[in-house]
Amino acid sequence: MRTKRLGRSDLEVSLLCLGSMTWGMQNTPAQGHSQIDIALEAGINFIDTAELYPTYPVLAENVGRTEEIIGDWFARTGRRGDVILASKIVGEGQEKVRDGGLITPASIRVALESSLKRLKTDYIDLYQLHWPNRGSYHFRNSWDFDPSGQNPKETEENMLEVLEEIQRHVDAGRIRHFGLSNESAWGTAKWLQLASDNNLPRVVSIQNEYSLLCRYFDLDLAELAHNEDVGLMAFTPLAGGLLSGKYAPDVTPKGSRREASDDIGGRVTPRVWPAIDAYHAVARKHGLDPVQMALAWAMTRPFMGSVIFGATNDQQLKNSLKATDLTLSAEVVADIALAHRAHPMPF
Numbered sequence: 001m002r003t004k005r006l007g008r009s010d011l012e013v014s015l016l017c018l019g020s021m022t023w024g025m026q027n028t029p030a031q032g033h034s035q036i037d038i039a040l041e042a043g044i045n046f047i048d049t050a051e052l053y054p055t056y057p058v059l060a061e062n063v064g065r066t067e068e069i070i071g072d073w074f075a076r077t078g079r080r081g082d083v084i085l086a087s088k089i090v091g092e093g094q095e096k097v098r099d100g101g102l103i104t105p106a107s108i109r110v111a112l113e114s115s116l117k118r119l120k121t122d123y124i125d126l127y128q129l130h131w132p133n134r135g136s137y138h139f140r141n142s143w144d145f146d147p148s149g150q151n152p153k154e155t156e157e158n159m160l161e162v163l164e165e166i167q168r169h170v171d172a173g174r175i176r177h178f179g180l181s182n183e184s185a186w187g188t189a190k191w192l193q194l195a196s197d198n199n200l201p202r203v204v205s206i207q208n209e210y211s212l213l214c215r216y217f218d219l220d221l222a223e224l225a226h227n228e229d230v231g232l233m234a235f236t237p238l239a240g241g242l243l244s245g246k247y248a249p250d251v252t253p254k255g256s257r258r259e260a261s262d263d264i265g266g267r268v269t270p271r272v273w274p275a276i277d278a279y280h281a282v283a284r285k286h287g288l289d290p291v292q293m294a295l296a297w298a299m300t301r302p303f304m305g306s307v308i309f310g311a312t313n314d315q316q317l318k319n320s321l322k323a324t325d326l327t328l329s330a331e332v333v334a335d336i337a338l339a340h341r342a343h344p345m346p347f
Contacts (some may be wrong), residue, residue, distance in 0.1 A: 001014045001015070001326055002140060002181070002299075003015065003045070004304075004305060005304070006126070006177075006305045007177075007204030007205055007230050007231050007305065009176075011125060011126065011176070011178045012245040013045065013083070013084055013306045014043060014045050014306065015299045015304070015307060015324070016307055016320075016321070016323070017047065017086070017133075017233065017306040017309070018035065018039040018309070018310075019037065019235065019308040019309055020032065020047060020049045020066050020070065020310070021050070021055045021066065021088060022310055023035075024053070024061060024062055024065030024069055024275055025035075025054035025310065026054070026257070027250075029069045030188075032066075032069045033069070034095060034314055035311060035314065036073050038317055038318065038321075039321070040083070041161055046083075046084045046086075047084070047085055048207070048235075048291050048308050049066050049070055049085070049086070049088075049119075050066070050067075050088035050090070050128075051063065051067065051087065051111055051114065051118075052088070052090045053066035053067070057260050058096055064114065064115075065289050067069060067087065067119050068118045068119075070085075071119040071121065074119065074121060074226050077143070080121055083180075085119070085124055085126070086127075086207075087126075087128070088113050088128040088129065089107065089108060089112070089115075089127070089128070089129060090111070091103055091131040092133050095240075098111070102133045102158070103133055104158070104162070105165035108162065109165070109168075109203075110215070111260075112124070112127065112169060112174060113119035119145040120173065123171065123173055124174070124175055125176045125177060126149070126178075126179050126204070126205065127169075127175045127178060127179070128178075128207055129162070129179075129183075130181050130182065131181060131329075132183060132187055133155070134147075134150050134187075135147075136183070137216075138209060138216075139265065139266070140266035141303045142174055143215070156192070156194065159190060160198065160200075163178075163191070163194060164198075166178050166200070166201045167200050167201055170201055172272060177204045177205075178203060178204065179207060180203055180205070180280050181206065182207070182209075183206050183208065184220075184221075185223075185224050188203060188206055188221070188224055188228075189224060189228075190281070191203050192230070203303050204230065204231065205231045205232070205233050205309070206225070206230055206232055206233065207233040207235055208221070208232060208234070209234070210234035210235070210237065210298065210301075211234070211236060211237045211243065211261065211294065212239070212243060212294050212297065212336065212339075213242065213243065213291070213346055214347070215280075215340065215344075217232055221303075224290065225303035226302065229311055231303065231305020232303050232308075233306050233308055233309045234301075234304065234307045235300045236308075237292060237294060237307050238262040238309065239264075239267055239294070240267050241256065241257055242268070242272060243276060243279060243290060243294045245280055245290055245308040248273075249273060255312065255316045256312070267345070267347045269346060269347045270345070271342075271347065272346040272347050275343035275346040277302070278338070278339040279339055281338055281339075282335040285335065286329070286332050289322070289345070291317065291320055292319070292322050292323040292326050293326070293332070295309060296324075296325035296327070296328050297333070297336060299323070300328065
């Protein structure tokens with residue numbers, strides 16, 4: 001398994017990161033533990049979770065269950081040292097967690113303490129803000145995104161307070177590094193500036209959606225990631241399973257994410273099916289598995305820190321892991337580029 005240093009940190013992470021957001025909902029604890037065992041055996045050393053998980057759907061009684069499953073695995077195996085662990089604090093608007101409050105120094109203290117307890121560990125390697133207090137154009141909010149109501153002075157004041165709180169937990173050994181999620185180029189640049197000006201923890205990563213079907217990161221964020229050494233942690237690299245080919249307009253497998261969310265978080269549109277067909281045609285032309293092709297392509301992106309992928313079962317997991325041995329030819333990459341030009345943003 002290839003590894004890469006994440007940002008300017010000392011974290012040497014595998015290029016594939018095991019996602020966990022279905023554990024405790026679509027997957028049982030035993031299945032989650034099995035996935036960890038298989039992933040580590042294949043050379044993965046990186047697991048991503050969040051206090052919010054599991055999702056699809058988010059239920060108040062299940063919040064934090066995924067962290068508990070991971071913590072139980074640590075307790076049972078004693079292998080905490082074999083894993084680089086990433087988790088997240090929920091942002092404003094998720095009423096099932098702390099009544100949907102903002103990310104503040106006080107909420108970080110509460111959230112971090114709870115996560116550490118559930119995870120049965122003394123520290124989290126990468127602690128991330130799940131989304132910005134000021135809002136985000138991610139999660140299909142780009143179509144009517146309007147930042148004109150933002151107050152930059154209040155935003156900067158909150159950012160500085162958060163960074164100072166993160167520093168306290170770094171000093172105490174509870175957090176090793178700090179990252180963002182669902183952020184913009186402006187937001188990331190502001191976090192970097194405030195950290196530099198005040199000698200506070202520097203952002204090492206941004207966890208944003210990225211796949212063959214969702215490529216916002218290719219422009220301003222790619223430039224920032226390159227010039228500032230901030231790695232992308234790509235979530236949903238298979239577009240919620242759409243790129244696997246298991247769905248069709250009238251096909252929804254039992255137990256799949258689409259059973260809980262008919263449009264898979266806004267990703268199912270009339271435009272998405274021809275885009276999927278185009279990428280599957282590339283895979284067929286070159287004799288490739290479409291899942292492995294999508295993951296292998298994501299790992300080649302120059303700004304990539306690690307690609308977060310999940311699985312419903314062990315068979316899917318093992319198939320995805322084969323992407324680490326796949327080298328895409330120049331012809332495949334060129335055909336993918338042509339498909340992207342024809343279907344630039346299908347959702």
